[in-house]
Amino acid sequence: MAANTVNNIAVNNTLTFATAVDVKQWIKAQAQALGFADCGFLSVHHPLFIQQTERLQQWLAKGYEGQLQFMHNNHQLRAHPEQLVEGAKTIISVRMDYLTQTPTPRAVTDYHYPNQGIIARYARGRDYHKTMRSRLKQLALRIEAMLPEWQHLNIGSEQDFIFRPFSDSAPIFERPIADAAGLGWTGKHTLLINKQAGSFFVLGELFMSLELPDDAPVKEHCGSCSACIDICPTQAIVAPYELNASACISYLTIEHDGVIDSKYRRAIGNRIFGCDDCQLICPWNRYANLASVDDFAPRHNLDSSSLLELWQWQEAEFMKKTEGSPLRRTGYVNFLRNIAIALGNADGSKEIITHLRTRLAIHSAMLDEHITWAIKEQQDKLESFEP
Incomplete structure (x- = not known):
C-alpha cells in the first residue's frame, strides 16, 4: 500500500504513523483487502446507545416484536456496550456486499415465477455470520501485529490488545452503529442504505481496546420516496422508519414458529425464506455492488428451485x-x-x-x-x- 494512501510517511520502507487518523485509514484498507466493502469507527461510549435503548423499549411497547422475546432482554448491555467486552474502547463497524447477480432496477420480479421458491438473496449461499466473524478475527490479528508501530500515539496500543468479533450474535445495535459510523443512513424500511452501494449488504462489528476517533454519520437521502412502504406485501412498514416485525415476511418465514396467520398467507406469495421486496424497489439499489466473497454464491440451485x-x-x-x-x-x-x-x-x-x-x-x-x-x-x- 502506498504511504500517501494513508497520509503517513514512509521511512526506510516502513510506515510511520503520524496520527490516530492514519491508523484508521490503515485499518480501513486492511478491511477492504479482507473482503469488507467499507468500515467505520465508533466509541463504545457514544450517546446513541442510551437513545436507541429508549427507542427499542418504545417499539416493544407497541408489540411489534412477535416471538422475538430476546429483544426484551439485556437492555443494560445494549445501552452500555463497554460492559459486553471488558476493556473495549472502539467498535469497528463493517459491511459486506452479498449480491451475486444484479437485479432489475426498481422492479420486484420474483412474482413472475409463482412456481419457484424465492429465498432472500443473502441466504442462498453459506451462512454469512461465520464468514463475517472469521474475517473480523483476521482483521483483529492484523491490527494486533501493528501495535508496536503505534505506541507513540497514545491510543492504547502499549497495553494488552482486547478484541471480539460479532455478527448478529449479541445484544448490539448493529444498524444504528453502522449508521452513526458513516456506513450509510437508515432508510424508511429500517435497513441501512449506502449512496454508492444501495442496501444489499450485511453488517458486522469488531470490538477492540484501541481508542480511535469516531467517524461522522452521513446525510440521509430518502427524501419524499415511499417506494419501500408502498411495495411491502404485508404492509409491515407501518410508518417511515417503523417496522412491525410480526407482520414482516422475513420474520414470518424465518423467526416465527408455528401457525402463520391466514391473513398473511396470500401476501407471502412464493417467498419461502425471507423477502427482498423493499430493497428491490429502492432506487438506491441501482448502485448495488456484487459480492467479492465467494461464500454468497447460491448452493443447491437455491436461486432457481x-x-x-x-x-x-x-x-x-x-x-x-x-x-x-x-x-x-x-x-x-x-x-x-x-x-x-x-x-x-x-x-x-x-x-x-x-x-x-x-x-x-x-x-x-x-x-x-x-x-x-x-x-x-x-x-x-x-x-x-x-x-
Missing part, C-alpha cells in the same frame, strides 16, 4: 443441503410450512394438490393446517377455470 422440488425434500436431505446455510435456522417443519403456503399461491395445478396430500397427517397438526389451506386455494383456482 421449483416449489415441488423443495417440497419433496426429506428431512435428511434438508439437513444435508442446509449444512452451513442460513436456511437451517427455520427448521424442517417450518420450512415445509412456508413451501405449503407458496404452493397454495402457485398456479392452479392438480399435480400440486396431489403432492400436498402426500404429507398430510405425517408431521404435525400445524403443518396439516397449512397444507389444507393450500389445497383449498388450489382447488378454488382450478374451479375458477372450469367452464
Whole structure:
C-alpha cells in the first residue's frame, strides 16, 4: 500500500504513523483487502446507545416484536456496550456486499415465477455470520501485529490488545452503529442504505481496546420516496422508519414458529425464506455492488428451485443441503410450512394438490393446517377455470 494512501510517511520502507487518523485509514484498507466493502469507527461510549435503548423499549411497547422475546432482554448491555467486552474502547463497524447477480432496477420480479421458491438473496449461499466473524478475527490479528508501530500515539496500543468479533450474535445495535459510523443512513424500511452501494449488504462489528476517533454519520437521502412502504406485501412498514416485525415476511418465514396467520398467507406469495421486496424497489439499489466473497454464491440451485422440488425434500436431505446455510435456522417443519403456503399461491395445478396430500397427517397438526389451506386455494383456482 502506498504511504500517501494513508497520509503517513514512509521511512526506510516502513510506515510511520503520524496520527490516530492514519491508523484508521490503515485499518480501513486492511478491511477492504479482507473482503469488507467499507468500515467505520465508533466509541463504545457514544450517546446513541442510551437513545436507541429508549427507542427499542418504545417499539416493544407497541408489540411489534412477535416471538422475538430476546429483544426484551439485556437492555443494560445494549445501552452500555463497554460492559459486553471488558476493556473495549472502539467498535469497528463493517459491511459486506452479498449480491451475486444484479437485479432489475426498481422492479420486484420474483412474482413472475409463482412456481419457484424465492429465498432472500443473502441466504442462498453459506451462512454469512461465520464468514463475517472469521474475517473480523483476521482483521483483529492484523491490527494486533501493528501495535508496536503505534505506541507513540497514545491510543492504547502499549497495553494488552482486547478484541471480539460479532455478527448478529449479541445484544448490539448493529444498524444504528453502522449508521452513526458513516456506513450509510437508515432508510424508511429500517435497513441501512449506502449512496454508492444501495442496501444489499450485511453488517458486522469488531470490538477492540484501541481508542480511535469516531467517524461522522452521513446525510440521509430518502427524501419524499415511499417506494419501500408502498411495495411491502404485508404492509409491515407501518410508518417511515417503523417496522412491525410480526407482520414482516422475513420474520414470518424465518423467526416465527408455528401457525402463520391466514391473513398473511396470500401476501407471502412464493417467498419461502425471507423477502427482498423493499430493497428491490429502492432506487438506491441501482448502485448495488456484487459480492467479492465467494461464500454468497447460491448452493443447491437455491436461486432457481421449483416449489415441488423443495417440497419433496426429506428431512435428511434438508439437513444435508442446509449444512452451513442460513436456511437451517427455520427448521424442517417450518420450512415445509412456508413451501405449503407458496404452493397454495402457485398456479392452479392438480399435480400440486396431489403432492400436498402426500404429507398430510405425517408431521404435525400445524403443518396439516397449512397444507389444507393450500389445497383449498388450489382447488378454488382450478374451479375458477372450469367452464
